[in-house]
Amino acid sequence: MADIFTLGIDMGSTASKCVILKNGREVVGSSIIDSGAGTTGPQRAFEACLKDAGIEQGQLSNITATGYGRNSFEAADFVISELSAHTLGVHTMYPQARTLLDIGGQDAKVMSIGESGRLENFLMNDKCAAGTGRFLEVMARILEVGVADLKDLDAKAEGTISISSTCTVFAESEVISQLAKEADIPSLVRGINASVAAKAASLVKRLGVKEPVYMTGGVARNTGVVRALEKELGTEITVSEIQQINGAYGAAVYGYGKVR
Amino acid sequence: MSEIRKNLDELKRIAESPRAQLDRVLSEGKKAIGVIPYFAPEELVYAAGMVPFGMWGAETQVTESKRYYPAFYCSILHTALDLGIKGEFRGLSAVMIPLTCDSLKGMGTNWRFGVKDIPVIDVAYAQNRTIPAGEEFTESQFKKIRGQVEEIAGCKISDKALSEANRVYNANRKECLRFTELAASHARIVSLTDRALALKARYFMERDAHTELLRKVNDELAAMPAEQVKGKKIVTTGIIADSPELLSILQESGFVIAADQITHESVDFRALADETIDPVKALARRLNDIKGSSVLYDPAKGRNTELAQIAKACGADGVLWVLTKFCDPEEFDYVPAKEMLDAAGIPMLQIEIDQQMVNYEQVRTAIETFKDIL
Numbered sequence: 001m002a003d004i005f006t007l008g009i010d011m012g013s014t015a016s017k018c019v020i021l022k023n024g025r026e027v028v029g030s031s032i033i034d035s036g037a038g039t040t041g042p043q044r045a046f047e048a049c050l051k052d053a054g055i056e057q058g059q060l061s062n063i064t065a066t067g068y069g070r071n072s073f074e075a076a077d078f079v080i081s082e083l084s085a086h087t088l089g090v091h092t093m094y095p096q097a098r099t100l101l102d103i104g105g106q107d108a109k110v111m112s113i114g115e116s117g118r119l120e121n122f123l124m125n126d127k128c129a130a131g132t133g134r135f136l137e138v139m140a141r142i143l144e145v146g147v148a149d150l151k152d153l154d155a156k157a158e159g160t161i162s163i164s165s166t167c168t169v170f171a172e173s174e175v176i177s178q179l180a181k182e183a184d185i186p187s188l189v190r191g192i193n194a195s196v197a198a199k200a201a202s203l204v205k206r207l208g209v210k211e212p213v214y215m216t217g218g219v220a221r222n223t224g225v226v227r228a229l230e231k232e233l234g235t236e237i238t239v240s241e242i243q244q245i246n247g248a249y250g251a252a253v254y255g256y257g258k259v260r
Numbered sequence: 261m262s263e264i265r266k267n268l269d270e271l272k273r274i275a276e277s278p279r280a281q282l283d284r285v286l287s288e289g290k291k292a293i294g295v296i297p298y299f300a301p302e303e304l305v306y307a308a309g310m311v312p313f314g315m316w317g318a319e320t321q322v323t324e325s326k327r328y329y330p331a332f333y334c335s336i337l338h339t340a341l342d343l344g345i346k347g348e349f350r351g352l353s354a355v356m357i358p359l360t361c362d363s364l365k366g367m368g369t370n371w372r373f374g375v376k377d378i379p380v381i382d383v384a385y386a387q388n389r390t391i392p393a394g395e396e397f398t399e400s401q402f403k404k405i406r407g408q409v410e411e412i413a414g415c416k417i418s419d420k421a422l423s424e425a426n427r428v429y430n431a432n433r434k435e436c437l438r439f440t441e442l443a444a445s446h447a448r449i450v451s452l453t454d455r456a457l458a459l460k461a462r463y464f465m466e467r468d469a470h471t472e473l474l475r476k477v478n479d480e481l482a483a484m485p486a487e488q489v490k491g492k493k494i495v496t497t498g499i500i501a502d503s504p505e506l507l508s509i510l511q512e513s514g515f516v517i518a519a520d521q522i523t524h525e526s527v528d529f530r531a532l533a534d535e536t537i538d539p540v541k542a543l544a545r546r547l548n549d550i551k552g553s554s555v556l557y558d559p560a561k562g563r564n565t566e567l568a569q570i571a572k573a574c575g576a577d578g579v580l581w582v583l584t585k586f587c588d589p590e591e592f593d594y595v596p597a598k599e600m601l602d603a604a605g606i607p608m609l610q611i612e613i614d615q616q617m618v619n620y621e622q623v624r625t626a627i628e629t630f631k632d633i634l
Contacts, residue, residue: 068621083629107622119633124626126612 004061004259005053008251009046010082011069014105014133015218016041018049019248020060024256029053030245036105037069046075061259064251068106080254082247083109083122089250090214090240091117098210101229101237102246103200103219105133110204123207129168131199133219138168139192142175143185147222154193154224157186163195171195190224197228204233213237216246264480267473268454274465275457278313279348281464285311286351291413293381294355295463296340296367297499298523298555300383301402301543302356303533306467307425308413313352314463315340316500316524317615328370332586334363335614336500341367344375353412356405358383360555361589381408387557390548399544406540422539432467433529435474440519440526442478444493444574445486447516452507455517459525460502492634493518495571497563497597498582499554499590500524503613505620506582513631518574521552521567522582554589564597568604577634578607580627585614607634 003022010017014036020029031048035041050057057075065076066085073079082102090100091113100111108125129135133147140147161183165171171192178188196219204213213235219225220243230237240246274281285292291310295302302312317339325342343349355378357368368380384401386394410417436459443450443458450458458477462470491514501507501522510517520526531549533542550556552563571579579601583590594610601608609630611623 068625081625081628081632083625084632119629121607121633122626122629124622 004256005055005059006252006255006259007046007049007060007063008085008248008253008255009042009049009063009065009067009073009076010085010245010247010251011037011042011065011067011073012082012104012247013037013068013107015244016045017067017245017248018045019242019245019252020049020053020055021249021252021256024253024260027242027249029055030242030248032244037067037072042069042073062255064255064258066247066251078251078255078258080251083111083124084119085247085250085254086216087111087113087117087119087250088253089242089246089248090216092250092253093240093242093246094214094238096212097214097238099204099207099213101200101204101213101215101217103132103196103215103217103225105137105218108132108200108203108217110200110207112207112210121207123203125199125203128166130166130171131196131203133217135168135171135196136192136219136222136225138172139175139189142172142179143189150189150193151222151224153186153189154222154227155186157184157190159184159187159190160194161187161191163191166195166199190228193222193224194228197225197232200225201229201232204229209233209235211235214240216240216243218244220244264449264477267477268450268458271458271461271470271473271477272454275461278318278464282313282349282351285313291353292351293409293412294349294352294378296355296357296364297336298358298360298553299385299528299547299550300356300358301405303422303425303429303539303543304402304406304409304417305356306428307417307421308409308415310353310409310413311466312463313349315343315349315355316460316463316502318343319503319615321616324374325370328374329366334361334584334586335616336584337363337367339615341370341374344371344378349375349378352378354379354381354408356381356383358385360385361587363587381405385547385556389556395541395544395548398547399541402540402543419539423535426533426535426539426542428468428471430532430535432462432471432474433532435471435478436462436529437526438478439474440517442481444516444518445489446481446484447489447491448487449481449484452511452515452517453504456502456507456525489516489518490514491516492577492631493575494578494580495519495521495567495574495576496580496582497521497552497567498523498613499584499587501582501613503615503617503620505617506611506613506623509620509624509627510580513627515580515627515631518576519570521563521570523553523555527552554587554593561593561596563593564600567597568600568606571601571606572604576606578609578630580630581608581610583610583612585612 029052317336
């Protein structure tokens with residue numbers, strides 16, 4: 001029997017992610033482009049993923065789009081919400097997961113997952129950059145470091161300089177004021193990571209913490225935020241191996257389900 | 261079928277052109293009085309031969325009202341005041357402003373300062389509305405308002421005229437309630453937008469005229485067989501849920517509104533005025549009988565019990581909590597409601613809406629996912 005290739009594309013607000021699955025399990029191609037919905041990012045991610053998998057578009061059984069820009073990808077055969085895609089993705093890879101926290105560039109979502117993998121309940125952040133990747137981007141810019149550097153700086157911290165403002169704009173002023181006082185940068189970064197974690201943890205607590213807790217999204221790469229979240233929630237958090245492409249992976253799994 | 265469409269389109273046209281309706285009323289030589297939510301005794305206006313004109317804000321971007329209110333404030337009041345300052349309500353003889361919630365408490369002062377050509381009629385209710393002293397207080401306020409309305413109308417409001425107004429309003433309430441039931445059982449004919457706008461139109465036209473038009477729709481729907489519901493059935497709850505974008509997302513997602521507990525809709529017309537007692541007392545007592553609104557004090561939080569009952573009675577798959585952004589009373593009610601519905605096994609989704617929203621993508625994602633989990 002011929003192999004079945006399904007493609008999932010997750011068009012987020014700040015990045016486009018793509019996954020090609022072979023026979024519903026094996027990731028044979030993936031791509032991440034740092035341009036989101038409304039840009040050339042989705043198309044570039046799509047083409048890069050085909051290239052990575054070494055197959056032609058005609059070999060795909062179907063394409064499933066998800067994410068913020070999901071309704072604008074013309075080649076899509078199916079469209080599913082990112083919450084459903086993330087749930088399917090994490091359940092396929094980690095069937096034991098009961099809570100999933102996904103923090104992306106512009107939003108945060110928490111999903112409660114049943115034993116069968118059914119999405120039982122969910123919450124999304126309230127249109128506020130605090131507690132999302134955007135907060136970290138703003139702070140990294142002021143600190144003149146890359147977002148990817150925040151985890152290493154956090155690891156070097158000997159203390160924590162707390163950020164009291166929830167609002168990103170006010171927090172930005174607070175950080176600038178700390179910099180003017182020549183505050184210790186690693187301790188400041190740890191405070192910034194803790195601020196994101198506190199906001200995201202409140203979302204998880206509102207839904208209810210069901211263990212084990214998993215995490216996806218670009219922010220999951222920041223071990224400082226993950227550690228702070230573990231402290232806030234009082235539980236261990238496992239970061240998905242495919243944290244940034246979990247949504248696209250879930251979409252590809254969905255597509256495979258449609259073929260079967 | 262074509263008659264139903266014609267009448268629904270007419271109600272839609274009226275709901276979407278409030279200023280044109282006001283101009284029509286004024287051109288007929290009638291006076292009109294604006295009615296800010298919630299539950300003002302507009303029957304007094306009708307009884308005085310004038311036309312009440314609902315003012316529930318609008319989907320618009322505010323500029324002028326920002327001088328009076330902070331950005332994080334009820335969008336109904338923000339947009340209503342903004343339109344008032346910009347002259348959109350020119351021609352109104354007065355505006356009734358109730359004091360039902362904390363946000364409304366500053367509205368009268370702001371209106372007096374910002375919209376000098378339209379005088380204010382303050383509408384105070386007893387906080388403890390259901391005890392005898394509370395009812396007595398509310399009644400005394402309505403008597404005072406009766407005098408203010410009489411002064412504007414230039415004529416006395418007889419008890420007979422007020423009793424007739426109560427009868428007209430009760431007839432309208434019954435027809436509106438009947439419509440919500442028929443719309444749920446004929447969802448392929450009555451879209452969610454049709455439903456919302458047919459109900460909304462009553463705020464911009466004489467109630468007897470609205471009743472007549474809606475009755476024609478109802479009679480035709482009643483003569484048709486009920487449809488098998490194909491989508492998921494939900495109960496909506498909140499202050500207002502007439503956002504075109506929201507309704508369109510719900511429609512596209514295949515939801516059917518089986519019933520509602522929306523203050524702008526059914527909450528306003530479920531309670532009737534007692535036609536057998538003194539007509540002013542009847543208005544005060546109707547206020548006591550209104551259930552399901554966060555802006556009327558209810559220490560027992562009966563709204564939540566009623567919400568679960570409504571959901572069960574109509575076989576709803578879930579409840580959609582349409583939270584008007586920055587509405588404290590709604591936020592206070594949400595927590596006990598969520599606990600109660602969780603215990604009753606009724607799924608609920610909360611979405612946040614305000615009248616200045618332009619991006620509904622997060623709402624779309626939440627609603628589409630809610631459909632997936634029901």
